[in-house]
Amino acid sequence: MQNFLELEAGTRESKALLSLLWLEITQKCNLSCVHCYAESNPYKPLSAGMQLSDWYRLIEEAAKLKCQMIQFIGGEPTVHPDLPRLITAAKAKNIPVVEVYTNGTCFTNELRTCFIENRVDLAFSVYADCADVHDQVTQVSGSQKKTLEAIEWSVNNSLMTRVGVIDTGINSSHTDSAVRMLKAIGVKNVGVDRTRLIGRTQLSCDEEALMSELCGKCTPGKLCVTSAGDIFPCVFSRFYKVGDAKEGLRAALDGSQLEKFQTALNSHRCEVSGCAPDEENSDYCNPDRPSPCNPDQRCNPDISCRPDAQCQPRTCNPGRTGEE
Numbered sequence: 001m002q003n004f005l006e007l008e009a010g011t012r013e014s015k016a017l018l019s020l021l022w023l024e025i026t027q028k029c030n031l032s033c034v035h036c037y038a039e040s041n042p043y044k045p046l047s048a049g050m051q052l053s054d055w056y057r058l059i060e061e062a063a064k065l066k067c068q069m070i071q072f073i074g075g076e077p078t079v080h081p082d083l084p085r086l087i088t089a090a091k092a093k094n095i096p097v098v099e100v101y102t103n104g105t106c107f108t109n110e111l112r113t114c115f116i117e118n119r120v121d122l123a124f125s126v127y128a129d130c131a132d133v134h135d136q137v138t139q140v141s142g143s144q145k146k147t148l149e150a151i152e153w154s155v156n157n158s159l160m161t162r163v164g165v166i167d168t169g170i171n172s173s174h175t176d177s178a179v180r181m182l183k184a185i186g187v188k189n190v191g192v193d194r195t196r197l198i199g200r201t202q203l204s205c206d207e208e209a210l211m212s213e214l215c216g217k218c219t220p221g222k223l224c225v226t227s228a229g230d231i232f233p234c235v236f237s238r239f240y241k242v243g244d245a246k247e248g249l250r251a252a253l254d255g256s257q258l259e260k261f262q263t264a265l266n267s268h269r270c271e272v273s274g275c276a277p278d279e280e281n282s283d284y285c286n287p288d289r290p291s292p293c294n295p296d297q298r299c300n301p302d303i304s305c306r307p308d309a310q311c312q313p314r315t316c317n318p319g320r321t322g323e324e
Contacts (some may be wrong), residue, residue: 018067018249019221022235025055025083026227029076031103031138033125035168037199040075048228049135052082054245056089056226061249063093071123073101073235079281084114091118099123099160104150104246105143112153121160124151128174129181148185155186162189169195198236210239211265220262223252233261240264 027048029040060068070090077083077100090098099121115122124147134144154161165178176193180289182190195201203247219232223242225231231243231252240261243252252258 017221018062018065018223018253019219020069020071021058021062021067021222021249022073022224023055023058023069023086024073024075024224024226024235025050025077025086026075026080028079029074029103030079030106031076031143032138033138033168033200035137035166035171035195035199035201037196038075039199040239044075046080048226050225050227050229050245052085054229055086057083058245058249059089059093059095062090063095065249065253067095069099070095071099071101076103076106078102078104078106078108078111084110087114087118087120097121102150102153103138103143103147103192105140105146107150107153108157115154115159116157119159121162122150122154124154124161124163126151126163126182127166127168128171129177130174133171133174137170151182151187152185161187162191163187163193165190167192167194196236198238205239206241207252207264210237216265218261218265220253220258223249225249233258233265237261282293301309 011322024038026046027038027040027044028042028046029036029044030042032041059097072083074080082167083100087098087100098118104122104124114120126134126144126147128134128144131142131144134147135141138144151161151163163182165175165182167175171178175298179192181191198210198213202210207318214234214236218237222234223231224233224235224238225245226238229245230238230241231245231249232238233240233242240257242257243249243255
């Protein structure tokens with residue numbers, strides 16, 4: 001009986017393990033990008049209900065669930081005054097990877113010091129090598145200059161740096177040259193993705209249509225918590241709530257809503273690509289298919305999916321050797 005109970009407890013524990021937790025600490029952003037999935041802008045409130053103590057509680061719970069990666073995102077997370085405290089808290093709980101997804105235009109000396117002291121990974125979006133085109137996407141003049149300065153600073157300080165070049169339509173003829181520009185300034189991890197028709201670019205409220213915008217990597221080991229305390233399977237699947245921060249991460253992981261979402265997502269994947277949902281190394285992210293995501297799922301799949309949908313695991317960079 002004791003062995004059975006131990007086995008049962010172990011099964012429950014592994015079901016609750018987290019590979020990736022997105023914390024959308026604010027919906028406020030100093031930019032108003034035309035394609036923003038969260039519909040962020042400067043007029044949004046800094047907080048929609050979640051307080052510093054709430055974020056601390058979630059970070060502590062994530063650590064207990066053996067979370068492998070926390071990404072702070074928004075909105076623009078660097079406009080939130082508590083970001084340094086939250087980064088420090090995540091590092092203190094020994095979360096293996098702590099990343100900030102940022103536009104890089106609001107870096108302060110306090111933030112730079114925090115990033116360096118905690119060896120934070122940084123992720124950015126860039127839209128064009130041409131400042132006018134980039135700024136047309138962000139709708140803020142001068143934004144490209146500040147973003148590129150932040151990227152160069154990150155590279156020069158040997159922080160893990162990756163950049164997503166998002167094709168919004170406005171910048172389609174500039175994506176390749178943007179990649180070349182980023183490589184030239186030392187960014188090793190650069191990916192290109194299409195705009196997801198979610199948020200500001202959403203065309204339909206139909207669940208099937210929204211499912212088709214997902215990369216397909218919203219596994220049960222990933223969760224997103226918004227500044228309102230809503231829990232979603234990932235940052236893009238905000239049309240499918242699976243829990244509430246007041247009830248905790250484990251409740252969402254073990255809840256029926258997440259299971260229903262996964263069933264619906266697997267069903268959609270099979271209809272679109274013919275893949276089997278239980279296929280460990282399925283090729284539904286083949287670049288020849290509509291989704292641009294092409295992860296090597298044999299290389300640390302637990303942290304392979306990032307919000308710019310590159311699905312590029314941090315351990316899968318052939319140009320990187322050892323610790324950086």
